Amino acid sequence: xxxxxxxxxxxxxxxxxxxxxxxxxxxxxxxxxxxxxxxxxxxxxxxxxxxxxxxxxxxxxxxxxxxxxxxxxxxxxxxxxxxxxxxxxxxxxxxxxxxxxxxxxxxxxxxxxxxxxxxxxxxxxxxxxxx
Numbered sequence: 001x002x003x004x005x006x007x008x009x010x011x012x013x014x015x016x017x018x019x020x021x022x023x024x025x026x027x028x029x030x031x032x033x034x035x036x037x038x039x040x041x042x043x044x045x046x047x048x049x050x051x052x053x054x055x056x057x058x059x060x061x062x063x064x065x066x067x068x069x070x071x072x073x074x075x076x077x078x079x080x081x082x083x084x085x086x087x088x089x090x091x092x093x094x095x096x097x098x099x100x101x102x103x104x105x106x107x108x109x110x111x112x113x114x115x116x117x118x119x120x121x122x123x124x125x126x127x128x129x130x131x
Contacts, residue, residue: 009106
């Protein structure tokens with residue numbers, strides 16, 4: 001799952017740096033690797049969001065080589081994960097948002113993802129960004 005977290009963070013950085021677009025609201029869900037259906041993509045309220053992103057899905061370790069499931073992942077005997085997300089956001093406004101410099105990338109240094117608490121679906125993550 002650590003790979004999945006780093007890839008997702010770097011995708012967000014790409015939106016900010018290349019598209020000048022900042023996610024303002026996101027709905028993110030992690031799933032065990034299996035065929036993707038439209039029901040897997042969480043809903044994000046559209047009100048107040050001038051621009052939306054298409055759902056992005058990624059596969060982490062254990063997935064078949066080269067498998068980025070834009071059209072749906074193959075079954076994976078190793079039990080990988082994928083991320084389904086919908087983001088609503090706004091154009092980057094450097095002055096209004098207090099922009100103080102770019103983040104170069106999300107790194108794998110000390111990255112950690114773990115399930116916490118007794119109830120399912122609660123996760124804690126740590127990621128270090130290179131500035």
